[in-house]
Amino acid sequence: MVKWLVALVACSLFSGSAVAQPRPSTGSAGPASAFSQILGRPTDRAVTISVLSAATVDAFVEYGTTRGSYTKKTPVRTVNAGTPAEFELGDLSPSTAYFYRVQTKAAGEVEFTSRDAAYFRTQRKQGETFTFGVQGDSHPERLGKMYDPELYIQTMQHVAKDAPDFYFLMGDDFSIERLIERGNKSQSAVDAIYAHQRGFLGLVGKSTPLMLVNGNHEQAAKYLLDGTANNFAVLAGKARTNFFPLPAPGGIYSGNAEPVEHIGLLRDYYAWEWGDALFVVIDPYWHSDVAVDNEAGTRAPQQPVESNRDAKRRARGNDAGGNQAEQLANRQGKGNRDLWQITLGEAQYQWLGKTLHESKAKFKFVFSHHVSGTGRGGVEVAGLYEWGGEDRRGVDRFFQMRPKWEKPIHDLLRDTGVTIFFQGHDHLYARQELDGVIYQTCPNPADPTFTAFNAQAYKSGDIFPNSGYLRVTVTPDSAKVEYVRSFRPQDEGEGKTNGSIAHSYVVKPREPTPPAQSKPPEPKR
Numbered sequence: 001m002v003k004w005l006v007a008l009v010a011c012s013l014f015s016g017s018a019v020a021q022p023r024p025s026t027g028s029a030g031p032a033s034a035f036s037q038i039l040g041r042p043t044d045r046a047v048t049i050s051v052l053s054a055a056t057v058d059a060f061v062e063y064g065t066t067r068g069s070y071t072k073k074t075p076v077r078t079v080n081a082g083t084p085a086e087f088e089l090g091d092l093s094p095s096t097a098y099f100y101r102v103q104t105k106a107a108g109e110v111e112f113t114s115r116d117a118a119y120f121r122t123q124r125k126q127g128e129t130f131t132f133g134v135q136g137d138s139h140p141e142r143l144g145k146m147y148d149p150e151l152y153i154q155t156m157q158h159v160a161k162d163a164p165d166f167y168f169l170m171g172d173d174f175s176i177e178r179l180i181e182r183g184n185k186s187q188s189a190v191d192a193i194y195a196h197q198r199g200f201l202g203l204v205g206k207s208t209p210l211m212l213v214n215g216n217h218e219q220a221a222k223y224l225l226d227g228t229a230n231n232f233a234v235l236a237g238k239a240r241t242n243f244f245p246l247p248a249p250g251g252i253y254s255g256n257a258e259p260v261e262h263i264g265l266l267r268d269y270y271a272w273e274w275g276d277a278l279f280v281v282i283d284p285y286w287h288s289d290v291a292v293d294n295e296a297g298t299r300a301p302q303q304p305v306e307s308n309r310d311a312k313r314r315a316r317g318n319d320a321g322g323n324q325a326e327q328l329a330n331r332q333g334k335g336n337r338d339l340w341q342i343t344l345g346e347a348q349y350q351w352l353g354k355t356l357h358e359s360k361a362k363f364k365f366v367f368s369h370h371v372s373g374t375g376r377g378g379v380e381v382a383g384l385y386e387w388g389g390e391d392r393r394g395v396d397r398f399f400q401m402r403p404k405w406e407k408p409i410h411d412l413l414r415d416t417g418v419t420i421f422f423q424g425h426d427h428l429y430a431r432q433e434l435d436g437v438i439y440q441t442c443p444n445p446a447d448p449t450f451t452a453f454n455a456q457a458y459k460s461g462d463i464f465p466n467s468g469y470l471r472v473t474v475t476p477d478s479a480k481v482e483y484v485r486s487f488r489p490q491d492e493g494e495g496k497t498n499g500s501i502a503h504s505y506v507v508k509p510r511e512p513t514p515p516a517q518s519k520p521p522e523p524k525r
């Protein structure tokens with residue numbers, strides 16, 4: 001079954017024309033690349049369903065609160081071939097499960113055809129138990145090295161079985177760097193990369209809203225903007241927001257309200273509450289004037305950056321230690337970079353502080369591609385730059401470099417009771433803790449080499465290799481994180497059981513640091 005699905009998807013995945021070429025739908029739960037439906041931005045009263053079809057069709061959505069009984073429907077509208085169309089379902093009841101079905105009719109057809117029946121849920125009330133899922137970098141462009149489509153489908157099937165309320169992608173899912181290297185600057189080429197993922201993500205996304213986190217290889221980044229409508233940042237920004245219905249401020253969501261010329265709202269940072277949890281997605285790439293990690297088309301650094309503690313120790317010990325830190329940075333090709341230039345930006349930081357301070361949720365989950373968007377490691381780099389306040393030599397320069405900010409980002413997470421900070425980027429499972437905040441690095445969903453990449457950058461914590469995803473179950477009293485492994489039949493063996501749990505842990509609601517202790521320190525100037 002899986003192999004058959006892989007063949008169906010892969011032929012469009014790597015053809016470079018996934019959107020334009022009509023292909024037969026499986027008519028089953030399989031990832032029919034010719035047609036996909038992706039849920040997004042659910043609220044207490046509404047949800048959005050994005051429909052993508054390889055052929056132009058007339059379509060509507062019918063829905064209701066009883067399985068198989070669709071008592072309401074949207075107006076019919078035309079869905080043009082290769083262009084996602086969003087159906088907004090409003091006037092819904094809070095904390096309610098809905099069942100829905102998309103109906104389509106191509107030119108020349110008399111009757112509408114029913115697509116897969118699916119479901120969604122409106123905002124949970126406090127006290128309700130629910131689950132959400134998280135995957136690390138999928139990297140479809142690294143076929144065979146870090147990505148296998150059959151394994152990806154395996155992971156998608158595990159997630160779909162869980163029926164989580166949300167599924168987070170931690171970034172590096174839509175690399176456009178080969179297009180940049182080849183100078184292939186066209187919206188259709190970028191769109192095809194985003195459409196590729198829909199064949200796989202549709203397996204989950206038809207019944208689970210997807211939440212994208214921006215990664216470095218997306219190159220959806222401010223430093224590439226040049227004032228024109230035709231640059232890679234604009235093309236990526238438009239594809240992200242057109243192919244995935246991401247949240248913008250309104251309803252239960254807050255977030256980035258600043259439109260960008262030629263794109264509109266970026267929908268790159270956003271937050272909302274659901275049950276007893278606050279979810280916060282943040283992004284440095286759209287807010288830094290420089291390339292945060294790798295510049296477009298170049299390789300990302302493979303070595304870990306100096307940890308703040310090591311840097312501090314060396315700086316205190318002797319000058320040569322500082323030089324060692326600089327040499328390490330130089331080896332990464334970052335020696336001349338001022339990493340204070342990497343930033344969430346003023347507006348996002350102030351929004352993040354307000355969001356975390358004001359929320360009374362028992363659990364607070366924060367998502368970003370990586371600490372400050374670059375480097376390797378988790379808590380090892382959490383003391384650096386605007387995340388931790390210290391420079392590479394261990395000197396605290398926070399209030400010199402960020403004079404209007406309350407405190408470094410890690411301190412903000414600590415003092416507002418953040419439960420777990422989720423990141424991708426390093427391509428392994430790593431659970432660490434710093435000052436009561438869990439730093440959870442997320443595994444790749446489809447790495448056929450089953451490697452713990454960049455493990456040398458992690459000096460503590462629970463480390464496990466790829467592949468799989470995280471299932472998080474939130475109850476009123478606790479949140480349980482489970483690392484669910486994925487294996488193809490040929491990969492299975494002792495200790496390698498598809499669907500097994502490699503690691504799990506339970507966290508309790510955190511008490512934020514009392515106000516007396518969370519006063520901002522006196523600026524050091």
Ligand SMILES: [Fe+2]
Nearest residue numbers: 137172425426
């Ligand atoms: Fe990555």
